Amino acid sequence: MYSLKSGDKLLSLETPKIMGIVNVTPDSFSDGGQFAAFERACRHVDDMIANGVDIIDIGGESTRPGAVDVDLTTELERVVPLIRYVAEHHDVWISIDTSKAKVMQEAVAAGAHLINDVRALQAEGSLECAAKLKVPVCLMHMQGQPRTMQASPQYQNVVKDVSHFFEQRVQVCVDAGIAREQLIIDPGFGFGKTLEHNYQLLAQLDQFAQLNLPLLAGLSRKSMFGQLLNREVEERMPASIAGALLCMQNGAHIIRVHDVKETIDVLKVWQYTKQYC
Numbered sequence: 001m002y003s004l005k006s007g008d009k010l011l012s013l014e015t016p017k018i019m020g021i022v023n024v025t026p027d028s029f030s031d032g033g034q035f036a037a038f039e040r041a042c043r044h045v046d047d048m049i050a051n052g053v054d055i056i057d058i059g060g061e062s063t064r065p066g067a068v069d070v071d072l073t074t075e076l077e078r079v080v081p082l083i084r085y086v087a088e089h090h091d092v093w094i095s096i097d098t099s100k101a102k103v104m105q106e107a108v109a110a111g112a113h114l115i116n117d118v119r120a121l122q123a124e125g126s127l128e129c130a131a132k133l134k135v136p137v138c139l140m141h142m143q144g145q146p147r148t149m150q151a152s153p154q155y156q157n158v159v160k161d162v163s164h165f166f167e168q169r170v171q172v173c174v175d176a177g178i179a180r181e182q183l184i185i186d187p188g189f190g191f192g193k194t195l196e197h198n199y200q201l202l203a204q205l206d207q208f209a210q211l212n213l214p215l216l217a218g219l220s221r222k223s224m225f226g227q228l229l230n231r232e233v234e235e236r237m238p239a240s241i242a243g244a245l246l247c248m249q250n251g252a253h254i255i256r257v258h259d260v261k262e263t264i265d266v267l268k269v270w271q272y273t274k275q276y277c
Contacts, residue, residue: 087111
């Protein structure tokens with residue numbers, strides 16, 4: 001059984017946990033602009049917590065395909081006040097979605113408990129910073145960079161290639177002083193993957209269990225559903241929930257979602273049914 005420890009907070013992963021997405025950005029692919037205003041972001045957090053979310057994931061820079069880089073000052077101004085609000089008003093795990101070392105440092109100082117990095121601590125200074133902060137870190141796989149990652153992604157075997165990336169990256173993190181038990185892996189649905197790559201990852205998600213690390217899956221409202229079903233972003237909730245259930249069944253420990261209430265309903269039905277299997 002896996003668990004995460006951050007300061008005096010402990011999160012058991014014996015059952016899947018739901019991570020709610022809060023993008024305080026004007027250009028995220030699904031909810032860009034909806035929660036850029038501080039008050040609206042606070043109310044959204046309040047609603048997710050009322051619905052039973054386990055982790056709040058706060059991001060201030062869009063990483064959708066073609067996304068423009070955000071400068072350090074802007075990102076800090078977007079995320080730090082919201083982290084402080086959540087830390088002061090709620091007893092919930094807070095994740096900072098960033099690749100910048102300074103944002104990681106300031107976010108943890110403001111009350112964040114977990115670093116969620118789409119670049120797997122490969123940006124300048126981030127590895128050393130995370131080692132000093134001593135909080136759990138989610139390492140995500142991405143082929144390329146957000147601006148160009150969907151240009152022409154190629155793999156020999158996507159599951160084996162992503163697993164190999166994690167084997168190497170985890171060793172780098174451990175050598176830098178990050179405890180292995182503080183690491184989480186995320187295969188990075190939609191980050192430098194074709195439609196076929198995404199569904200191969202989903203179908204074979206259980207193969208990542210051989211790495212003996214907690215597994216995070218983030219496929220909520222992504223283009224893998226839009227392309228398959230010809231659905232716009234706002235029409236992808238049913239497909240996202242189906243994907244979340246498949247991830248739960250295939251061993252994911254954390255499910256990163258936009259639709260917290262609906263995903264938790266699915267989780268509860270699945271868990272209740274499992275007792276009769």
